[in-house]
Amino acid sequence: MVPPTSPRPAATQPTLEMVAAVAGVSRSTVSRVVNDSPNVTAEAVAAVTAAIEKLGYVPNRAARILASRRTLSIALVIPENTAKFFADPYLAAVIQGVALHLSSTDYTLSLLIAPEKDAEKTRRYLTAGNVDGAIILSHHSDDYAYTRLSQSIPVVFGGRPMSEEGPGATYVDVDNVDAAREMTAHLIDHGRTRIATIAGPRNMSAGIDRLQGWRNALADAGLESDRIEYGDFTPASGALAMRKLLDRGEPIDGLFAASAQMASGAVGVLREHGLEIPRDIGVVTFDDDYFAQSSHPPLTTVAQPTIEVGVRMAQVLLSAIDGEPGEKITMLPVAIIERDSA
Amino acid sequence: MVPPTSPRPAATQPTLEMVAAVAGVSRSTVSRVVNDSPNVTAEAVAAVTAAIEKLGYVPNRAARILASRRTLSIALVIPENTAKFFADPYLAAVIQGVALHLSSTDYTLSLLIAPEKDAEKTRRYLTAGNVDGAIILSHHSDDYAYTRLSQSIPVVFGGRPMSEEGPGATYVDVDNVDAAREMTAHLIDHGRTRIATIAGPRNMSAGIDRLQGWRNALADAGLESDRIEYGDFTPASGALAMRKLLDRGEPIDGLFAASAQMASGAVGVLREHGLEIPRDIGVVTFDDDYFAQSSHPPLTTVAQPTIEVGVRMAQVLLSAIDGEPGEKITMLPVAIIERDSA
DNA sequence: ATGAAAGCGCTAACAC
DNA sequence: GTGTTAGCGCTTTCAT
Numbered sequence: 029m030v031p032p033t034s035p036r037p038a039a040t041q042p043t044l045e046m047v048a049a050v051a052g053v054s055r056s057t058v059s060r061v062v063n064d065s066p067n068v069t070a071e072a073v074a075a076v077t078a079a080i081e082k083l084g085y086v087p088n089r090a091a092r093i094l095a096s097r098r099t100l101s102i103a104l105v106i107p108e109n110t111a112k113f114f115a116d117p118y119l120a121a122v123i124q125g126v127a128l129h130l131s132s133t134d135y136t137l138s139l140l141i142a143p144e145k146d147a148e149k150t151r152r153y154l155t156a157g158n159v160d161g162a163i164i165l166s167h168h169s170d171d172y173a174y175t176r177l178s179q180s181i182p183v184v185f186g187g188r189p190m191s192e193e194g195p196g197a198t199y200v201d202v203d204n205v206d207a208a209r210e211m212t213a214h215l216i217d218h219g220r221t222r223i224a225t226i227a228g229p230r231n232m233s234a235g236i237d238r239l240q241g242w243r244n245a246l247a248d249a250g251l252e253s254d255r256i257e258y259g260d261f262t263p264a265s266g267a268l269a270m271r272k273l274l275d276r277g278e279p280i281d282g283l284f285a286a287s288a289q290m291a292s293g294a295v296g297v298l299r300e301h302g303l304e305i306p307r308d309i310g311v312v313t314f315d316d317d318y319f320a321q322s323s324h325p326p327l328t329t330v331a332q333p334t335i336e337v338g339v340r341m342a343q344v345l346l347s348a349i350d351g352e353p354g355e356k357i358t359m360l361p362v363a364i365i366e367r368d369s370a
Numbered sequence: 371m372v373p374p375t376s377p378r379p380a381a382t383q384p385t386l387e388m389v390a391a392v393a394g395v396s397r398s399t400v401s402r403v404v405n406d407s408p409n410v411t412a413e414a415v416a417a418v419t420a421a422i423e424k425l426g427y428v429p430n431r432a433a434r435i436l437a438s439r440r441t442l443s444i445a446l447v448i449p450e451n452t453a454k455f456f457a458d459p460y461l462a463a464v465i466q467g468v469a470l471h472l473s474s475t476d477y478t479l480s481l482l483i484a485p486e487k488d489a490e491k492t493r494r495y496l497t498a499g500n501v502d503g504a505i506i507l508s509h510h511s512d513d514y515a516y517t518r519l520s521q522s523i524p525v526v527f528g529g530r531p532m533s534e535e536g537p538g539a540t541y542v543d544v545d546n547v548d549a550a551r552e553m554t555a556h557l558i559d560h561g562r563t564r565i566a567t568i569a570g571p572r573n574m575s576a577g578i579d580r581l582q583g584w585r586n587a588l589a590d591a592g593l594e595s596d597r598i599e600y601g602d603f604t605p606a607s608g609a610l611a612m613r614k615l616l617d618r619g620e621p622i623d624g625l626f627a628a629s630a631q632m633a634s635g636a637v638g639v640l641r642e643h644g645l646e647i648p649r650d651i652g653v654v655t656f657d658d659d660y661f662a663q664s665s666h667p668p669l670t671t672v673a674q675p676t677i678e679v680g681v682r683m684a685q686v687l688l689s690a691i692d693g694e695p696g697e698k699i700t701m702l703p704v705a706i707i708e709r710d711s712a
Numbered sequence: 713a714t715g716a717a718a719g720c721g722c723t724a725a726c727a728c
Numbered sequence: 729g730t731g732t733t734a735g736c737g738c739t740t741t742c743a744t
Contacts, residue, residue: 041499043721054731059723067729086498090435091721094736099432104481114466115459115659124456127483136500139446139481141469156428157383158478263660296664317457318605322638385737396715401739409713433737436720 042083051079062087089136101136102345103154103162105174110166111141113261116289117317118334119165122186125338126163133346135160147174155180161345164189182348184341188233198348200341200358204234204314207330207362208241209248211312212284214328216249218370220282220310224255226269226294228286235261238286238314255280259290266290270297281309282370288315288329295323310370316363328370331363384425393421404429431478443478444687445496445504447516452508453483455603458631459659460676461507464528467680468505475688477502489516497522503687506531524690526683530575540690542683542700546576546656549672549704550583551590553654554626556670558591560712562624562652566597568611568636570628577603580628580656597622601632608632612639623651624712630657630671637665652712658705670712673705 044062048055053072060068061076079085093099104126106114113119123139130137138159142150154162154177161182164174166189175191177183178198185199215223225242228235239256246253257272259265266285270293273280283298285291291313298309305311305325313320316331340358347354386404390397395414402410403418410418421427435441446468448456455461465481472479480501484492496504496519503524506516508531517533519525520540527541557565567584570577581598588595599614601607608627612635615622625640627633633655640651647653647667655662658673682700689696 041721044723045721055722056724056731057729060730063723069729072729084494086494086500088436088498088721089500090432090441091736092723093432094430094436094738095721095723097723097736101480111466111469114462115457117457120456120462123481124453124483127453127481131483131485137481138443139465139469139479141466141473143473152426152428156430158428158431263664267664293664296666300666322605322609322635324638324642383737386739387737397738398715398740399713402714405739411713414713430737433720434739436722437737437739439720439739 041088042085044085044087047076047079047083047085050083051075097157099158099160100134101138101159102130102342102349103138103140103159105140105142105150105154105162105164105166107142107147107166108144116261116287118287118289118315118332121334122165122338122341125335125340126342127338128335129339129342135346151177160349163341163345182345184345184348186337186341188237190231190233196356198344198356200337200344200360201233202332202337202360202362204237205241205244207364208238208284208286208314209245210241210364211314211328211330212242212245212282213248214364214366214370215282215284215310215312216245216251218282218306218310220370221251222255222279223251223253223282223284224257224273224280226266226273226283226285226290227256227258228290229260230258235286238284242284259286259293261287261289263289263293266293267297268293270294274301283309283311285311285313288313288317288320288327291327292319292323305369312370316365320365323369325369326367328367329365331365333360333362336360383430384427386427386429389418389421389425389427392425393417439499441500441502442476443480443501444472444684444691445480445482445501447482447484447492447496447504447506447508449484449489449508450486458603458629460629460631460657460674463676464507464680464683467677467682468684469680470677471681471684477688493519502691505683505687524687526687526690528679528683530579532573532575538698540686540698542679542686542702543575544674544679544702544704546579547583547586549706550580550626550628550656551587552583552706553656553670553672554584554587554624555590556706556708556712557624557626557652557654558587558593560624560648560652562712563593564597564621565593565595565624565626566599566615566622568608568615568625568627568632569598569600570632571602572600577628580626584626601628601635603629603631605631605635608635609639610635612636616643625651625653627653627655630655630659630662630669633669634661634665647711654712658707662707665711667711668709670709671707673707675702675704678702 044055044058048058057072058076061073127137140150163184165186185197187201188199189197227239243253257269259269285294303309312328314330316329320327320329337360344358386397386400390400399414400418403415469479482492505526507528527539529543530541531539569581585595599611601611627636645651654670656672658671662669662671679702686700
């Protein structure tokens with residue numbers, strides 16, 4: 029904790045009261061104008077607006093929050109174990125989308141990297157009325173700290189949460205099962221029959237669902253589905269998984285990597301082993317990031333609307349905060365991008 | 371703008387007053403304890419602490435801010451043009467470092483993606499007393515909107531800022547010139563004589579400085595320094611620059627890419643052209659990210675203390691907010707990582 | 713060392 | 729439609 033110190037030198041911002049004086053109205057009227065209240069005459073609005081402009085008035089957030097009991101701020105919570113994925117283009121884009129949408133509102137984004145140990149501190153902060161709502165970007169199922177959070181404030185999860193809260197939770201996601209199935213089917217359509225997968229973690233819905241999709245496609249085609257290794261969505265884990273797959277000594281002519289970052293690692297290993305894509309092995313994946321686009325050859329993949337996911341999470345959260353009904357589950361469409369890697 | 375709506379249903383958090391009642395002291399004393407004031411008896415501290423614990427009291431931020439005129443929050447400003455680099459492991463790590471350090475303080479991090487157009491809105495928000503200080507992560511020189519910001523609030527830049535504010539500005543950086551020189555010298559030591567560079571943008575100090583370092587090394591060795599192409603630190607730009615370099619038709623046996631992300635793009639192109647590292651060309655770069663580590667072969671590079679840069683920016687900013695003197699410029703050491711790519 | 717009292721700048725009934 | 733009046737929950741002189 030940083031101990032509080034000397035108070036600030038009173039920046040003397042213009043206050044609502046000063047605006048009222050200049051505009052020749054009461055503070056209430058200024059407040060109404062600032063808050064877009066419908067019940068103000070055009071003249072009053074004009075006078076106040078002019079005064080605000082003239083003085084360069086900006087409402088004091090703290091005072092507003094204190095008086096209205098709305099914080100105008102939402103938290104973006106990233107458990108520390110997830111923070112190491114910060115560099116993942118997917119996560120980065122989602123965060124960007126959230127920030128982008130909020131910048132067109134009066135809301136402010138509080139970025140919280142939540143330490144595993146005292147998740148309790150974070151939870152308290154969130155439930156103590158410091159934010160109007162929260163977006164949880166948690167990769168793992170073991171973040172039970174946030175399980176009951178939505179009883180206190182509106183919460184939106186990025187992707188279906190794994191905890192018991194799952195049913196009933198509000199989240200934004202894509203149809204991972206079906207997209208993975210399609211990707212795998214694409215491999216099958218290209219004549220691949222010995223298809224492996226580098227799956228995501230078993231404690232993340234995205235990992236589980238994409239694996240299920242892969243299984244479904246193989247089952248539909250009557251193919252074996254035992255060529256599985258798990259990664260954690262990082263390139264390094266993809267490389268390791270690919271090595272394990274190859275070390276099995278069984279022939280593989282197709283690979284579905286559950287994320288482009290893992291595919292990135294895997295492709296490097298394939299190249300090391302002298303395997304050429306798509307001559308020796310077809311490779312398809314998930315996410316249309318730089319790697320998928322610039323790999324040689326570029327990879328057939330599932331493009332998720334990343335920025336849009338962030339934007340929608342923000343939208344859904346804000347409307348929940350405003351007490352609007354709204355669906356708990358928002359599924360966004362993906363785009364299948366066919367290239368020459370299958 | 372999202373119009374304000376219904377007030378929140380009064381979450382009835384315990385207040386300082388309730389704590390005072392339970393502890394049997396005045397509100398002032400509770401406040402003192404909460405703020406680590408030295409002038410409180412041990413018994414009072416104990417009683418208050420117990421009461422706080424019992425009630426699960428968390429101070430109301432807004433009230434605190436309003437009364438103390440300190441916001442306990444700092445802004446992390448990322449101009450929109452820089453936001454597209456969000457997925458750059460370097461940027462991601464720096465942000466993480468900032469958030470990490472703040473999580474051990476009472477400060478909150480406000481993430482601002484600042485739209486180019488109304489940078490004025492952002493500037494106003496920052497100067498209106500909404501934050502105690504700001505960290506600017508701007509890649510470009512043309513962000514004049516933030517030039518005068520440090521006249522209003524403490525500001526720390528990530529890397530030496532380009533604007534006229536440069537002299538006098540507070541920032542955290544590494545010695546890009548020298549590190550680049552060392553990397554290039556490494557290439558020369560390995561017998562390379564026709565050394566190219568993929569430089570960063572000409573309007574970013576990191577771009578300029580690393581280019582200068584490359585030039586210095588070549589000058590020291592009496593080698594030509596006209597093999598230059600520019601990128602914007604993204605992989606795609608690195609690939610493009612490499613193509614241009616190769617298209618010149620002049621022989622190249624060494625490459626210094628000003629960032630690992632650009633090296634990533636460049637290496638792909640080299641491979642396309644059948645050039646092998648280090649047999650045909652030595653490659654060194656900047657940043658020790660996943661790509662540099664897992665490229666084939668892994669790349670000799672300059673490892674920047676990325677998380678540490680973020681942590682230090684936060685530390686420097688907080689001490690500036692607390693009015694402590696402190697150096698304006700913080701240079702962090704880098705580590706030269708020699709591998710087999712030269 | 714502690715308490716009493718006066719706001720911080722705004723919003724939200726409530727009256728007019 | 730507009731003004732008046734209470735606070736929102738805390739910090740901070742100023743006494744004691």
